[in-house]
Amino acid sequence: MLSVNKQDDTFLYRQVIDLISTNIDSGTLRPGDRLPSLRRMSQSARVSIPTVRQAYVELERQRRIESRPQSGFYVRPRAANDIVSAAPSSRGKPVCFNCRSLMERVYDGINNPRLVPLGIANPCMARPAAKTLHRAMKRVMARREESSLGYSSTLGEISLRRQIAYHYLDTVGAKIEPEHIAITNGGQEALLLSLRAVASPGDIIAVETPTYHGLLELIDSLGMLAVEVETCPEEGVTLSELRRTLEKHDVKACMFSTTLGNPLGVTMPEVTRRELVEILEEYDTVLIEDDVYGDLRFDGVRPVPAQFLKHSKRIITCGSFSKTAAPGYRIGWIVTEHFIDKIARLKRAFSCSSGLLQQLTLADFLASGDYARYLKALRPILKQNAERMSALVAEHFPAATRTSRPVGASVLWLELPAGVDSIQLFDDAITAGISIAPGQIFSPANRYRNCLRLSYGHPWTEQTENAIRWLGRQVAELC
Amino acid sequence: MLSVNKQDDTFLYRQVIDLISTNIDSGTLRPGDRLPSLRRMSQSARVSIPTVRQAYVELERQRRIESRPQSGFYVRPRAANDIVSAAPSSRGKPVCFNCRSLMERVYDGINNPRLVPLGIANPCMARPAAKTLHRAMKRVMARREESSLGYSSTLGEISLRRQIAYHYLDTVGAKIEPEHIAITNGGQEALLLSLRAVASPGDIIAVETPTYHGLLELIDSLGMLAVEVETCPEEGVTLSELRRTLEKHDVKACMFSTTLGNPLGVTMPEVTRRELVEILEEYDTVLIEDDVYGDLRFDGVRPVPAQFLKHSKRIITCGSFSKTAAPGYRIGWIVTEHFIDKIARLKRAFSCSSGLLQQLTLADFLASGDYARYLKALRPILKQNAERMSALVAEHFPAATRTSRPVGASVLWLELPAGVDSIQLFDDAITAGISIAPGQIFSPANRYRNCLRLSYGHPWTEQTENAIRWLGRQVAELC
Numbered sequence: 031m032l033s034v035n036k037q038d039d040t041f042l043y044r045q046v047i048d049l050i051s052t053n054i055d056s057g058t059l060r061p062g063d064r065l066p067s068l069r070r071m072s073q074s075a076r077v078s079i080p081t082v083r084q085a086y087v088e089l090e091r092q093r094r095i096e097s098r099p100q101s102g103f104y105v106r107p108r109a110a111n112d113i114v115s116a117a118p119s120s121r122g123k124p125v126c127f128n129c130r131s132l133m134e135r136v137y138d139g140i141n142n143p144r145l146v147p148l149g150i151a152n153p154c155m156a157r158p159a160a161k162t163l164h165r166a167m168k169r170v171m172a173r174r175e176e177s178s179l180g181y182s183s184t185l186g187e188i189s190l191r192r193q194i195a196y197h198y199l200d201t202v203g204a205k206i207e208p209e210h211i212a213i214t215n216g217g218q219e220a221l222l223l224s225l226r227a228v229a230s231p232g233d234i235i236a237v238e239t240p241t242y243h244g245l246l247e248l249i250d251s252l253g254m255l256a257v258e259v260e261t262c263p264e265e266g267v268t269l270s271e272l273r274r275t276l277e278k279h280d281v282k283a284c285m286f287s288t289t290l291g292n293p294l295g296v297t298m299p300e301v302t303r304r305e306l307v308e309i310l311e312e313y314d315t316v317l318i319e320d321d322v323y324g325d326l327r328f329d330g331v332r333p334v335p336a337q338f339l340k341h342s343k344r345i346i347t348c349g350s351f352s353k354t355a356a357p358g359y360r361i362g363w364i365v366t367e368h369f370i371d372k373i374a375r376l377k378r379a380f381s382c383s384s385g386l387l388q389q390l391t392l393a394d395f396l397a398s399g400d401y402a403r404y405l406k407a408l409r410p411i412l413k414q415n416a417e418r419m420s421a422l423v424a425e426h427f428p429a430a431t432r433t434s435r436p437v438g439a440s441v442l443w444l445e446l447p448a449g450v451d452s453i454q455l456f457d458d459a460i461t462a463g464i465s466i467a468p469g470q471i472f473s474p475a476n477r478y479r480n481c482l483r484l485s486y487g488h489p490w491t492e493q494t495e496n497a498i499r500w501l502g503r504q505v506a507e508l509c
Numbered sequence: 510m511l512s513v514n515k516q517d518d519t520f521l522y523r524q525v526i527d528l529i530s531t532n533i534d535s536g537t538l539r540p541g542d543r544l545p546s547l548r549r550m551s552q553s554a555r556v557s558i559p560t561v562r563q564a565y566v567e568l569e570r571q572r573r574i575e576s577r578p579q580s581g582f583y584v585r586p587r588a589a590n591d592i593v594s595a596a597p598s599s600r601g602k603p604v605c606f607n608c609r610s611l612m613e614r615v616y617d618g619i620n621n622p623r624l625v626p627l628g629i630a631n632p633c634m635a636r637p638a639a640k641t642l643h644r645a646m647k648r649v650m651a652r653r654e655e656s657s658l659g660y661s662s663t664l665g666e667i668s669l670r671r672q673i674a675y676h677y678l679d680t681v682g683a684k685i686e687p688e689h690i691a692i693t694n695g696g697q698e699a700l701l702l703s704l705r706a707v708a709s710p711g712d713i714i715a716v717e718t719p720t721y722h723g724l725l726e727l728i729d730s731l732g733m734l735a736v737e738v739e740t741c742p743e744e745g746v747t748l749s750e751l752r753r754t755l756e757k758h759d760v761k762a763c764m765f766s767t768t769l770g771n772p773l774g775v776t777m778p779e780v781t782r783r784e785l786v787e788i789l790e791e792y793d794t795v796l797i798e799d800d801v802y803g804d805l806r807f808d809g810v811r812p813v814p815a816q817f818l819k820h821s822k823r824i825i826t827c828g829s830f831s832k833t834a835a836p837g838y839r840i841g842w843i844v845t846e847h848f849i850d851k852i853a854r855l856k857r858a859f860s861c862s863s864g865l866l867q868q869l870t871l872a873d874f875l876a877s878g879d880y881a882r883y884l885k886a887l888r889p890i891l892k893q894n895a896e897r898m899s900a901l902v903a904e905h906f907p908a909a910t911r912t913s914r915p916v917g918a919s920v921l922w923l924e925l926p927a928g929v930d931s932i933q934l935f936d937d938a939i940t941a942g943i944s945i946a947p948g949q950i951f952s953p954a955n956r957y958r959n960c961l962r963l964s965y966g967h968p969w970t971e972q973t974e975n976a977i978r979w980l981g982r983q984v985a986e987l988c
Binding site for chain 2: 130133134137140141150152154155158159160163164167168171175176178179180181182183184215216217218219222226230231244247248250251252253352355356357358359360371374375376378379380381382383384385386387388
């Protein structure tokens, strides 16, 4: 099956790489297949074991294969990098997001409690911390009595801001002053205030592609334009493309996710984050860093937000408890020293202040250690859900379907066979009692029509499994 | 003391009016003084009793005097109409609100819990419904368990929207579909979404003068311009002035309070509301109707919001529970049929949805009748606070001080003697441990520098009284 041209003795390991890549691309080696052991490969390809090892390590770095402890090397499931690297690069023109009527229908689906909820990114609802949070809230009501009904201050309760600062110190070693944190009505308002603080109507905003639809609706609703920057599932936004975009357009701000970006699930490596900060300086622009999924990597390792790596004044970091504790509390935050006064002014003008009871409850939840304990319990459940969903998709969707490979949070990104219309699928799914997120809403340029985002951020049930099976069959029919 | 020129026998009653008015203006008759009885006046002025009666009725209509059952007629306390009619009319030019650094200082005061809170309009904190609301919230947590942590829908919980619709039906007989109500993060976000739905940066917005500072900050933060329309404390915005403004400027929207406007406390009569709707039609503009104080008239009579009088599509009505139940819950609403889809889109883009637990708690609070009972208990406390504050101001402030005459809600508007700088007073008050609202923040054109808003929306204590006394002495010093 496998043979290497011994005549060309330089870079033999490269030939091993090409050989295996070709076999993966042609479908001879399929996702999940076990590669020959180092010894067997060495024998069959007639190269040394170290050469094979070098090749396997490089293939693993390229994320074509993966090692499993005590088991060997396996072909990785088709990853989203196939999807995105296949997209034509640098086609970005600033555009208005114009998916309004589709967004209405998607949200009708999301807001309908009778549908199987595969359409909404809602990680913490996989195992809600209801009892713990309810207890904390009752403690707050008992302790604060009448004063728990009053206004919070513009930037929010200092007790919660201290806990957020401490959480960053604890998880990534960043020292942040509570005075540089503003509490917001969820992550969405954090993005709104940040964007309005640095940009005006008509300005161009750089976004990843695909990117979170709420970002695109926000940019549109403020009369701004979005320009897409190609995004690689291993690295996040491609910095060479970003440079090209910044050369070409007067980009007022970038809005990127640095950890577990939605919908691809990408985490930007630290070295890339550092380079990104340099680019911001070089091109005199700012970054609104969406970090709402930062706490949700399955491995529990929290990457350092780009802002704190180099204490950049050009970065505003947005966080939220909507993904990690309680969506309905509507509590998010902004970290920025440089823009904090502007943010305060906007917060006051746009919504006065954020919910007091929820802030005090979350401050208690963090201070007691319950939040850390909760995350520890939540992550393996999300990981299990991700594995179950990936396995069912692999089993029931057409073979040409490609999927992302989640390492955290709660969504799976699918590229369906060319020609499958995910909006059609969305409509059919609603009729069948299932809500999903069609790919088109993740691009201001109406890309990803044959893509799809599925969420596993809810308790896993037979209904979930049946829904995925139904979707697989339906995609096959639409092929 | 009083005599009428009998030579001029036409309109004798007008001469009685002039006579009394002159005596009031000169200070011969002081606020609270009892007028001569009809009989005594008839004798001393040598006119018939019906002529005196006709004069008194007209003076009452002009709100110079008031009748008290079984007691006779009295000179009314100096009313805010003196203040506003004294302001030069029609000086309005569209302007940017530019009180930023002052607003920061005012909010630092408001946000400081150690100060006597005379600076913030917070009626329900005069007697917080903490126990009842806490009980309702605990019921919700028990009933909904895990699902009480999730996202609410974009437009909010249908149970609360139904209760709001029912509340309007119950109090003003208006039939509103719950589908035409959007739940927001307090009244401030209701104003934000409404304004953004009908106007864009650069647009001109007509406002009352003086008006709520949060409105001015909002207009400014969206890059719009405010134009002031003279406002009469008996009628609300002066419609003849409004017409002149609409002739002169391309006004994209009006933002007026129809009931208990802040800071003057004006309620627009129904006939004026109806005429206002006609003007909106005539000049093809829209009204954002701020109705957040609608439930708080001391007499419990709820005026019909202008939108419902004529089912006008040109009016968006904004309400809130921040003034009437729980500021910290951050729950307000918008009523509009015509703009509801646009509002939904903006709500999603700006803050996703509003707090779920608070919405469910308020729905329970309304459905149980607790809200109606609470308002009934709250109003007399506010009335008593208003009377106490008015009396103390009359006693301790310089005689030339003029004040509004609250008939609801929680604020008193003061015009200090000319030359007194309320910003200086504000700074001095902060040092003395008192927060107040200086007049200048209520005008985009920096008017009302010698005015002041004091709030009585908090439990009345000796501290409150001492604070008012201190302020009176300080004003005297600044004179």
